[in-house]
Amino acid sequence: IMASDSDSDEDFVTYGTPLEPLEEGGPLKKPVPLHDQTVKDEKGRYKRFHGAFTGGFSAGYFNTVGSKEGWAPSAFVSSRQQKAEKHHARPEDFMDEEDFSEHGIAPREITTSQEFSSSRRDEAGEKARAISAQAALIPGDTLLEELIAPARSSIGVELLMKMGWKEGQGVGPRVKRKHESCKVYGCTLPPAGSEESEDDDEEFAPENVTFAPKDVTPVDFNPRLGVQGLGYRGLDPSLALLGHGTAEHIDLFKPQSETRNRLFGDTKSSSRRGGVVGQAFGVGALEDDDEDVYHRDSMSRYDTILGEEEPGDSLYGWTAPQQYTKKKVRSKDASYLGKILEGFTLAQKPLEEKTIFPPPCLPRDYRPVHHFRPSVDVSHLSGVSPALAEALRVSKGHMVKEEPQQAGRHQLDSGQRRALLGEDTLQGPSSVMELLRPEDRQRLLSFRNSSNPPSAKTSTPVSGHASQTSGKSAQVLPASSGLQQEALAAWRGIQTSSQTFKPFEKNPSKQARYELYLSRLKQGDNDALEQSLDPGMTEWERSREREEFVRASILYRPTSSSLSSRFTRAKDQEDDDSVEVSQDQEGDLDDKQSAVKMKMFGKLTRETFEWYPDKLLCKRFNVPDPYPGSGIVGLPKVKRDKFSVFNFLTVTESREAAGNFIHTQEALKSFNRQLLSAARNQTETKVEHTPTPALPALPASISSSDQAPGSKPEVVEEPSVQTSRRGSP
Amino acid sequence: MAFPQPRPQAPQIPQHLLRTIDCQQGAVRAVRFNIDGNYLLSCGSDKSLKLWSTSRGTLLKTYSGHGYEVLDADGSYDNSQICSCSSDKTVILWDVATGQVTRKLRGHAGKVNCVQFNEEATVILSGSIDGTVRCWDTRSRRYEPIQVLDEARDGISSLKVAQHELLTGSVDGRVRRYDLRMGQLHVDFISSPITCVCFSQDGQCTLSSSLDSTLRLLDKSTGEMLGEYTGHKMKGYKLDCCLSSKDTHVLSCSEDGHVYCWDLVEGSLSLKLPVGKAVVQSLSFHPTETRLLTAMEGRVQVWGADEKGSA
16 A cells, blocks of 8 residues: 655655654663563454464464354355356455555555556657666566557557647647757858848748657666766676677777667677577577687686786886887877766866975974963962052053053054164154145145045154154044044033943043043044043053043943933942833823822723633633634733833933934924823813822823824823923923 | 503612521631522631522531631532632632532632632632632643733732633732633723622623722723712722622622612612621622622621512
8 A cells, every 4th residue: 555645745655664763862762571562453453472483473362263252153055056156256355455465465556557558669768768778787678568569559648649749749839940040159140141041941941830849769867776887887798708709808898889889870780690609509501610609708808907008019117218108198098098978078188287386395493392472370370469460450451452562663653663763853854744835735634624534644654752742633543543533423412421331440540531531522522532631641651541542432432322212221220320111111000090090991091912811711711712823822921012112202312313213203202292282281171280290201001092193182191290391302 | 462561670679688697617708699599608717618508598518628718619500519719729629519629729829819610610710819810620630720810910809700701800909801702901900909890790891899998880891980889998808899680789898897789870879788797798699689698707698678588
């Protein structure tokens, strides 16, 4: 029985019971003890096993033909009368279901019926089969199939015939015969003479005539069965056994056999005749007495080496003279390859030789050992006093890690190097700028300031003296000046006093300088960095601190206000910068309480959530599952939309936010104002004054109820409180 | 046949004492009619649950098995089962006839205040002081609840089931209505701790009593307030309230020893029934007739519309 399950993609036919997948690493399963091993027959009854040599499975009831109730012989019925009518017994009548089963002697399985099998004689298929038969181990084993051909054609062929198909044609829609396409290479148009040929074609193929497609020889892919290499053909028995010439060389990798050639139309007449010859069959009149009935193969007929034999005398070995070996390499002779695979040709040009460069020679005294410079690891030093260790650690300055303490020779600019070497300053102009005329210089400078390129190429090496004394921003290194501009852009106009991050907390004076720098940045001061640095420090310290400040200010730039309001700070932080989201919830509750006090139950006091009852609960309540297919039980995880857009209404420091966001915020604010004014008009007449606590945010109940701005709101709030809170933007 | 329509009777109020039952089971924490009103259940503080005949006042069965005082009980629609809850954090399903414990359901973290069968007694719903409502399956052998409703932020004081809806009142001042058919949870904010919630008989309104000595009748679908009933005293005890069988009156226990009865539509106090000197712990209205049960201290009193108790 073919058991192919249709719902899986793979149409596998499964026999037997699948083994459980091996679990690696798991404990080995105990083998099932003998007395627990049970066998059931196909009806699920237990079978008792007596052992393979003592009878196999028990049959019947305790090895009897009876049953639990006993055995009653069937009543005797005389078949005397029925003897006359010849009972036609088929072999199936004596078979049981085991014989009919899949592995029985008469399996009842689904096979292609004769009617649908394509056993029609078709030339192309035959050809393909003949080719494959040649490749088969026993040549000509399709002979029988060819001999016996059924008279009737298969149903597919009949159908095709009814559709107008004729033998020898291909299958498919009829096509117009293509014109003999003249191939044009390049861009030239086909010459005028080709028109005539087209006319000739149209004589043969008028426009309205279509032709059946050409028949195609089906490609026959025969799998490789052996373990031999590609192109191996094995011994041709006709050659090895029946071949005449003992002198003939047997080439296992002969490109094509003769029969194959014959099939493909190579009319190379073979002089040899096949067939069994020998004295046992008698020697025909036309045949010579043959001497090799008991043919003995000899190894001399086989190759012992790969490749052609040496030309000329075989005295030369691999120590042959130059011309012999050279010639062998240069020649295109590919005989050592044996059969060239189909579709491949020998290369005309030899491959370019790869030049291999030898590894460099090592110096004589090179030793492959690397010594690292000893580094002071403070944490691992045991003999150092803790105070010293702390001092060492602090002195590194914990913002700068990658910067070495002493800049290398290449990190110094020419002025510093000159100062180190004690050379005099060069006479003459130190900068290109000085060569320019003053008005040109002015123009250049103004141009540079207006465009403000971050990578200003004009910062030329300035003399060390000038940089130390002037303290202007012109001496800032080009890379850091770009960063500085970035920091300025990030901090300009930020009004918050919330300074949460203190990068230089260990060093209070440094931190104070940093904060000074930040405050100047907020004011938009271009010279913020230079002004906040300590003028009493050395130039090296100043440059380092400059670098650190710029980096810290960029790294810990204020997050855009829209983003920061989305995060809740830890509760135990002592700063008073509270987040609006939690207040909003409180305000929500306050609002509800005030609504309850005013007995305005309804929308203000009601909240509705999606709630997912358990499937079983619905079943027990005889109610269809309201959310079939959802795996959620209870309330979905996010109960309330904490971060609804209304939470942003109270955000004041939003000037640095993206312009797009400001637009939406403005729109919401105006909407909010409309809502409030409408609410005011409604409530001021009804409610005189209720001492409600301040409502810091709009209640979420409004946000949940989709109201148009003009419709009647249920807001009952203290308007004056609202406006005073909202007046700030 | 032109008989005139019978004049509609004036709504009757149970104001005559028909019977007093001394339950002898300590203080009666709750008293409940069964499904048809022929029997009553009294939950005693001596860990026992007793089944009485309403008409004759005789004790039919005592169910003992709880480990602490019984707080609420409910009978199934076919009178074959009783569920009860107790301060010992358990819910027990009883077999009525044999008085045996069919199932003892553990899982609540605190004392269980209220318990109800659903309509077909396939689910027991129990609300506890731990803030959860647990839905127990009576059909399977599972000992875990089908679902735990833990939306309340404080203890559940009362719950009622009507068809596919579950109404819970919580000490966090919210009345929650779980609609199984719609898959929705409606939360009505009352602000004061809820002591008891009820559905009206027509299923359109919810009644909730809270510790601010107010009963509120809310529209079920919108949550708007339809009526407010005050005058009684409910400040510290978890006392019951109910609607009359024909939705004409609203009744509530009071700490001053009276049962207050308001006209539902007008909101005016129509009866102030003196029960005794102590707090009226619990009350239950007959499902069809004008009959009221009240529980005070160790006694259960049955009240009817007239002296004979025929109504």
